[in-house]
Amino acid sequence: MEWGRLTLAGAMAAQEDENWTPVGDPATGETIGYVRMCSEDDTREAVASAHAAFAGWSGEAPQARSAVLRRLAGLISDHTEELATLLTTEQGKPLAESRAEIASAAGYFDFFAEEARRVNGEIVASPRADSRILVMHKPIGVVAAITPWNFPVSMVARKLAPALAAGCTVVLKPAPQTPLCALALAALCRMAGLPEGVLQVLTGDAATIGAVLTQDPRVAFLSFTGSTATGRLLYGQCAITIKKLGLELGGHAPFIVLPDADLDKAATLAVAAKFRNAGQTCVCPNRFFIHDEVYDDFLGRLLQQVDRLVPGDGRNPESTLAPLIDEAALTKVERHVADAVAKGATLTRGGRRAAVGRTWYQATVLENVGPDMLVSCEETFGPVAALSRFTDVEQVKSAVNASQYGLAGYVFGRDISSLLKTAESLDLGMVGINAIHLGLEMAPIGGVKQSGLGREGGHAGILDYCEQQYLLVGL
Numbered sequence: 339m340e341w342g343r344l345t346l347a348g349a350m351a352a353q354e355d356e357n358w359t360p361v362g363d364p365a366t367g368e369t370i371g372y373v374r375m376c377s378e379d380d381t382r383e384a385v386a387s388a389h390a391a392f393a394g395w396s397g398e399a400p401q402a403r404s405a406v407l408r409r410l411a412g413l414i415s416d417h418t419e420e421l422a423t424l425l426t427t428e429q430g431k432p433l434a435e436s437r438a439e440i441a442s443a444a445g446y447f448d449f450f451a452e453e454a455r456r457v458n459g460e461i462v463a464s465p466r467a468d469s470r471i472l473v474m475h476k477p478i479g480v481v482a483a484i485t486p487w488n489f490p491v492s493m494v495a496r497k498l499a500p501a502l503a504a505g506c507t508v509v510l511k512p513a514p515q516t517p518l519c520a521l522a523l524a525a526l527c528r529m530a531g532l533p534e535g536v537l538q539v540l541t542g543d544a545a546t547i548g549a550v551l552t553q554d555p556r557v558a559f560l561s562f563t564g565s566t567a568t569g570r571l572l573y574g575q576c577a578i579t580i581k582k583l584g585l586e587l588g589g590h591a592p593f594i595v596l597p598d599a600d601l602d603k604a605a606t607l608a609v610a611a612k613f614r615n616a617g618q619t620c621v622c623p624n625r626f627f628i629h630d631e632v633y634d635d636f637l638g639r640l641l642q643q644v645d646r647l648v649p650g651d652g653r654n655p656e657s658t659l660a661p662l663i664d665e666a667a668l669t670k671v672e673r674h675v676a677d678a679v680a681k682g683a684t685l686t687r688g689g690r691r692a693a694v695g696r697t698w699y700q701a702t703v704l705e706n707v708g709p710d711m712l713v714s715c716e717e718t719f720g721p722v723a724a725l726s727r728f729t730d731v732e733q734v735k736s737a738v739n740a741s742q743y744g745l746a747g748y749v750f751g752r753d754i755s756s757l758l759k760t761a762e763s764l765d766l767g768m769v770g771i772n773a774i775h776l777g778l779e780m781a782p783i784g785g786v787k788q789s790g791l792g793r794e795g796g797h798a799g800i801l802d803y804c805e806q807q808y809l810l811v812g813l
C-alpha cells in the first residue's frame with residue numbers, strides 16, 4: 339500500500355540505517371518493520387503539499403468530502419482483522435481491545451461524514467434595516483496532528499475525521515512506537531479516494547518534525563494528544579506563530595464508590611476501566627475512593643476480578659492483560675508502587691514484573707493509599723489500582739479538585755441527587771456516572787486545567803477545525 343512519500347510495504351522491507359528507524363513488537367521485542375526518519379526538509383515539503391492541496395479539498399462540496407469519509411469508515415470496518423492484528427502487534431493490547439478500537443475509529447469517520455454536511459452559519463439580527471450580518475464557518479487550513487501510542491488508530495481518527503470533514507488538510511506525526519497503524523490508516527484514506535496531498539504522514543524524530551510544524555506559519559492549527567509535559571512545550575512553541583491549539587493531555591481519574599452503589603457493577607467496571615490496555619489509558623482511574631461502609635465488600639469483588647486477569651500476548655485470545663509499551667513505562671510503574679509501599683500503602687495483589695514476557699507488570703492492588711504518594715499525584719499509566727477509604731465525600735471532592743489534572747472521573751451510586759451533586763462538583767471534563775465508556779464520537783472528549791484545551795468529538799468538534807468569518811453586508 340502506498341501513501342505519498344511513505345510506503346508501508348517499503349517501510350517493512352527497509353534496512354536499518356540512519357534514515358530508517360525500527361518499529362518493535364512490545365510483546366516479543368522483535369523488530370516488525372522500519373519507518374523513515376523524516377527530516378526538517380521533509381516536514382516543510384509535507385506542509386507545502388498540504389498547503390497546496392487545501393484549496394482543492396476545502397473547495398469540494400461537503401457531500402463529496404462526506405462520501406470519502408463514509409467510504410473510509412466502510413474500508414476500516416472491512417479491514418478490521420488486518421488493522422486489529424497490526425495494532426496488537428505494534429502496541430500490545432489484546433485483540434478484542436484492538437477490534438473495539440478499530441470500531442471506534444470507523445465510528446469517528448462515519449459520524450463526521452454526517453457532520454461534514456452540517457457546518458451551518460448564522461444570520462444575526464442586524465441593528466440597522468440597511469445591513470445584514472452573516473457568520474460563516476470556514477475550514478481553518480493546514481492542521482498538524484501529533485498523536486500518542488496508546489490508542490494509535492482511534493486517536494488519529496479523532497483528529498483526522500473532523501479535520502477532513504471540515505475541509506482541512508492534515509500533516510500527521512504518529513508516535514514512534516506505533517507508526518504502522520497510522521500508515522495503514524493513510525493507505526485506506528487513499529483507497530477511499532482522499533486526494534493526494536490532503537494527508538501527509540511524517541515519521542521520525544519528534545523534536546525535528548515538531549519544531550517545523552509548530553513554527554511554520556502555513557500550519558493554522560496544532561491538534562496534539564499526549565502528555566501534559568509535551569503539550570506544555572508545544573503550547574510554547576506555537577506562541578511564535580499564534581496558532582490555534584487543541585490539546586488532549588494527561589489524566590488522573592478518580593473512581594468514587596458511594597455507599598449505596600451497586601457493588602457488582604462498580605467492581606466489574608472498575609476492573610474494566612483500570613486494566614484495559616494495562617492501565618495505559620488517559621481516562622483510566624488512577625485513584626479509587628471507596629466509602630468505608632462498603633469498602634470490604636467492594637474490595638472482595640474487585641480482587642475476584644483482578645485474579646481472573648490473564649497477562650499474555652495480545653494475539654492469544656485468552657490474554658486480557660497487555661504488556662506495557664516499553665521499559666521506561668515499566669520503570670515508572672515500579673517507581674510508583676515502591677514509593678507507595680515505602681510511604682505505608684499495603685500491597686494486596688501484584689507488585690512485580692509478570693513472568694510472561696519482557697514488559698508485563700502484574701495486575702496490582704494497593705490499599706491504604708495516602709495523598710502524599712506518587713500514585714495520588716501523578717498519572718501511573720500502568721495496571722495499578724490504588725485504593726483508599728473515605729467517610730466524608732466532601733474530602734474526596736477537595737482531594738480530586740486539588741489535582742492539576744481534570745480529564746475524567748467516575749462516580750458509582752444509586753441516589754441520583756448525590757450522584758449528580760458529586761459529579762457536578764468535580765473539576766473534570768468528563769464524568770462517568772455508573773458507566774465507564776466515555777470515548778464516544780458523538781460526545782465532547784477533553785479535559786480542564788492541565789489536562790487540555792478544547793474538545794474532540796460531538797457536533798461542536800468539527801467547529802474547532804473552522805474559523806468564523808463575519809460578513810457585514812450593506813444593502
Ligand code: NAP
Nearest residue numbers: 485486487512513544545548564565568586587588589620
Ligand atoms: P508524549 O510522550 O507526550 O508523546 C505524544 C506524542 O508527542 C508522540 O508522538 C511524541 O513523539 C510526540 N512528541 C514528544 N515530544 C515532541 C516534540 N518536542 N515535538 C513534537 N512532538 C513531540 O505522550 P505518550 O507517552 O505518547 O502518550 C501518553 C500520554 O498521552 C499520557 O499522558 C496520556 O494521558 C495522554 N493521552 C491523552 C489523551 C486525551 O484524550 N486527553 C488520550 C490519549 C493519551 P516521541 O515519542 O517521538 O517523542
